[in-house]
Amino acid sequence: GESVGLHLPTLSVQEGDNSIINCAYSNSASDYFIWYKQESGKGPQFIIDIRSNMDKRQGQRVTVLLNKTVKHLSLQIAATQPGDSAVYFCAENSNNAGNMLTFGGGTRLMVKP
Amino acid sequence: DTEVTQTPKHLVMGMTNKKSLKCEQHMGHRAMYWYKQKAKKPPELMFVYSYEKLSINESVPSRFSPECPNSSLLNLHLHALQPEDSALYLCASSSSAGGYYEQYFGPGTRLTVT
Numbered sequence: 716g717e718s719v720g721l722h723l724p725t726l727s728v729q730e731g732d733n734s735i736i737n738c739a740y741s742n743s744a745s746d747y748f749i750w751y752k753q754e755s756g757k758g759p760q761f762i763i764d765i766r767s768n769m770d771k772r773q774g775q776r777v778t779v780l781l782n783k784t785v786k787h788l789s790l791q792i793a794a795t796q797p798g799d800s801a802v803y804f805c806a807e808n809s810n811n812a813g814n815m816l817t818f819g820g821g822t823r824l825m826v827k828p
Numbered sequence: 829d830t831e832v833t834q835t836p837k838h839l840v841m842g843m844t845n846k847k848s849l850k851c852e853q854h855m856g857h858r859a860m861y862w863y864k865q866k867a868k869k870p871p872e873l874m875f876v877y878s879y880e881k882l883s884i885n886e887s888v889p890s891r892f893s894p895e896c897p898n899s900s901l902l903n904l905h906l907h908a909l910q911p912e913d914s915a916l917y918l919c920a921s922s923s924s925a926g927g928y929y930e931q932y933f934g935p936g937t938r939l940t941v942t
Contacts, residue, residue, distance in 0.1 A: 747928045758933030818870030
């Protein structure tokens with residue numbers, strides 16, 4: 716299930732299950748969104764992006780959904796694997812800001828074997 | 829080569845020391861970034877360089893001094909830091925600082941100020 720800890724929200728899932736990580740963004744002018752994965756001791760790694768003229772984009776085992784009406788972004792990971800265990804950040808960008816990213820708070824995904 | 833490298837991996841420095849963090853990329857990217865990341869927090873943008881010129885300084889204290897000697901290198905000079913500056917410092921690069929381009933991150937330098 717999903718819980719909010721003292722620092723990072725944590726999502727714990729069983730290996731093989733699907734995971735859904737949510738993100739709320741605040742800037743209605745944001746028109747480009749990215750999901751990053753950060754493993755312990757590493758920098759953020761690009762997973763998938765979506766522009767505001769789309770509401771869904773699929774990659775390999777990952778899908779990003781964008782709901783501009785409620786300013787909500789989600790990352791779905793199919794058949795979650797132990798290697799998916801990491802902290803996931805959403806990031807937003809607006810054309811007015813150039814390529815400046817504003818990161819969301821992050822969610823820790825823990826995959827139980 | 830889609831790698832951004834950072835040195836050193838770890839750095840411990842006193843409040844009176846002067847040290848530098850280094851970042852390098854060979855992807856031909858013309859935009860480079862410094863971010864600061866505190867434990868269990870998201871990265872926060874510090875500086876943006878575009879075509880080797882500082883284009884954005886997010887109100888960073890002057891004890892942090894960035895430098896871009898050429899299009900492949902980015903340095904962050906540190907002087908008279910405070911313990912609260914202890915964090916993971918991430919470098920990133922992208923094709924351009926305008927528009928939407930994937931930012932590639934290095935592994936970071938974990939800095940401890942004593």
